[in-house]
Amino acid sequence: GAVVSQHPSRVICKSGTSVKIECRSLDFQATTMFWYRQFPKQSLMLMATSNEGSKATYEQGVEKDKFLINHASLTLSTLTVTSAHPEDSSFYICSARDTRGNEQFFGPGTRLTVL
Amino acid sequence: GIQVEQSPPDLILQEGANSTLRCNFSDSVNNLQWFHQNPWGQLINLFYIPSGTKQNGRLSATTVATERYSLLYISSSQTTDSGVYFCAAPATSGTYKYIFGTGTRLKVLA
Numbered sequence: 001g002a003v004v005s006q007h008p009s010r011v012i013c014k015s016g017t018s019v020k021i022e023c024r025s026l027d028f029q030a031t032t033m034f035w036y037r038q039f040p041k042q043s044l045m046l047m048a049t050s051n052e053g054s055k056a057t058y059e060q061g062v063e064k065d066k067f068l069i070n071h072a073s074l075t076l077s078t079l080t081v082t083s084a085h086p087e088d089s090s091f092y093i094c095s096a097r098d099t100r101g102n103e104q105f106f107g108p109g110t111r112l113t114v115l
Numbered sequence: 116g117i118q119v120e121q122s123p124p125d126l127i128l129q130e131g132a133n134s135t136l137r138c139n140f141s142d143s144v145n146n147l148q149w150f151h152q153n154p155w156g157q158l159i160n161l162f163y164i165p166s167g168t169k170q171n172g173r174l175s176a177t178t179v180a181t182e183r184y185s186l187l188y189i190s191s192s193q194t195t196d197s198g199v200y201f202c203a204a205p206a207t208s209g210t211y212k213y214i215f216g217t218g219t220r221l222k223v224l225a
Contacts (some may be wrong), residue, residue, distance in 0.1 A: 034212055038156075043201065044215040091156055097211050102146050102165075104203075104213065106158035 002098050003027055006107035013084055014115055020080045021110045023094030029074040030096035034104070035067075038091040050077040084114040116206045117142045121216040128192050128223050136187040136219045138202035145208065147178055149187050152199040161187070192223045
């Protein structure tokens, strides 16, 4: 149990386009999901907290107009990278907290490459 | 907010060896997890361990919350243990958003 999926696993896009990444909790409901970014050989950095039915909260330094988050249901959060640029190329990982306990489970990640 | 540091940053082991990874955190925590990130980037849950000791096969973990550290023990290491090990704790008390440690990159040689 406690499986989190992400789609797509890998995406390559041209500079200036927008990319949407989906994060789903497959066998549990998640009122809160989290989005992280990881650059090569670095740790995970929290970008934002996605709250079902309300606005996301963003960490300091993360542009909310660039990284749009929508948490429309208890099992789905989406991250849209708008007007992507090469510096947005990174590994994006979502997590969801299983409210039956306090443990968080992570998706397999999405590798974004912006040309 | 909390700071989470891990040591050592890199570790090379011969297959069959034992090792201890350490996670220090700057503030008290009520929640802590250990993860293994495999070569494809997937984070695999190892332990949810805010305090005490847990064991799962060749792995065990101990968190001493009062002294602000956690240890991950790997016994009889295997090549499949290679990857990066992270600990993570809540950014502030009462929240579930995690701050990740700096990671320990482990390579187990056959």
